[in-house]
Amino acid sequence: MTEVPPGQRLFARYAYAPNHLGYCGPADAAALFELGCATPEERPPSAPLAPIAARFTGVWPYLTVLAELAGIGDPLDERVVRAYWTGGPLLDTVDRTAFGTRLLERISATGAGRYWTHLTKELLPEAAPTHAFHVFGVYPWSRLLTAGQPEHPLHVLDSCRIRWAQIVSAAGDHAVVRTSSLTWDSSRLGLGSEHEETVRLTEGGRSFVAHPRPGEWVTLHWGWISDRLTDTDLSYLRRWTDWQLAATNTRLAADTDRHGRAASQPSGLLRDVCTDIPDKHRAICEVAAGGCQ
Numbered sequence: 371m372t373e374v375p376p377g378q379r380l381f382a383r384y385a386y387a388p389n390h391l392g393y394c395g396p397a398d399a400a401a402l403f404e405l406g407c408a409t410p411e412e413r414p415p416s417a418p419l420a421p422i423a424a425r426f427t428g429v430w431p432y433l434t435v436l437a438e439l440a441g442i443g444d445p446l447d448e449r450v451v452r453a454y455w456t457g458g459p460l461l462d463t464v465d466r467t468a469f470g471t472r473l474l475e476r477i478s479a480t481g482a483g484r485y486w487t488h489l490t491k492e493l494l495p496e497a498a499p500t501h502a503f504h505v506f507g508v509y510p511w512s513r514l515l516t517a518g519q520p521e522h523p524l525h526v527l528d529s530c531r532i533r534w535a536q537i538v539s540a541a542g543d544h545a546v547v548r549t550s551s552l553t554w555d556s557s558r559l560g561l562g563s564e565h566e567e568t569v570r571l572t573e574g575g576r577s578f579v580a581h582p583r584p585g586e587w588v589t590l591h592w593g594w595i596s597d598r599l600t601d602t603d604l605s606y607l608r609r610w611t612d613w614q615l616a617a618t619n620t621r622l623a624a625d626t627d628r629h630g631r632a633a634s635q636p637s638g639l640l641r642d643v644c645t646d647i648p649d650k651h652r653a654i655c656e657v658a659a660g661g662c663q
Contacts, residue, residue, distance in 0.1 A: 374408040377448035378419040382406035383578040384455045387592035395426040407576045435472045436499040439464050455501050457606035470497030496621055502614035505530045520554050528552040533590040534607050537582045545571040558619045570594045
């Protein structure tokens with residue numbers, strides 16, 4: 371029996387939660403869940419992943435450009451998928467400047483529109499072939515932090531980034547984990563102290579991480595346990611998260627120095643940023659903005 375390729379299974383596990391919520395990709399949450407849960411003992415789902423993955427317009431360009439620069443023929447190769455979602459050894463072989471330039475060229479050539487509004491040459495010092503860069507750099511949410519109402523943008527950033535967490539206990543459809551949340555002190559993003567949090571583990575008795583044990587490290591994406599981490603995986607995820615937060619903080623500080631406190635004109639900033647947000651995310655923006663006028 372043919373097993374689901376590990377890179378495809380890994381992609382499905384990370385893509386499922388935001389797709390299930392209606393934020394990213396086509397309406398194929400059921401297929402992603404089946405692919406993510408597939409084991410060698412089960413017949414693989416009939417739905418091929420590549421056509422589904424290619425419709426994740428925020429992920430697919432990263433995978434294709436990273437694969438090209440690394441000389442890997444399949445964008446869904448496990449090394450490529452791992453590097454994008456959590457970081458990995460492949461990132462040590464790829465020049466960030468070359469990646470950012472190629473990504474900008476690819477997006478410009480496709481005329482991707484407002485979804486990629488913030489990907490400009492000025493953003494390239496912050497660019498990396500990772501989901502963390504897309505969340506903190508390309509998405510507009512970090513720019514809403516200085517608009518006077520940071521709670522909701524901070525929640526979106528924290529939910530969308532890939533978090534690491536340690537299992538405390540698991541029972542039924544949920545698990546209790548120890549993890550850290552994003553913090554914002556009016557000028558810088560950071561990571562707070564560890565705390566316990568209840569997150570989703572299973573759906574219909576099936577999960578992406580079977581039988582998690584106390585002390586094991588896992589990842590969280592939009593409140594779901596997505597993946598089990600090795601010590602090496604955890605090290606790369608911590609490293610690239612720290613790197614991205616530092617790069618994003620540098621940009622936010624420069625923006626403040628250049629334009630003054632954005633909160634002094636919050637309504638104008640919110641209107642500008644809300645205009646850049648795809649319809650799938652607009653409801654979150656309107657909550658954060660108190661309604662985009």
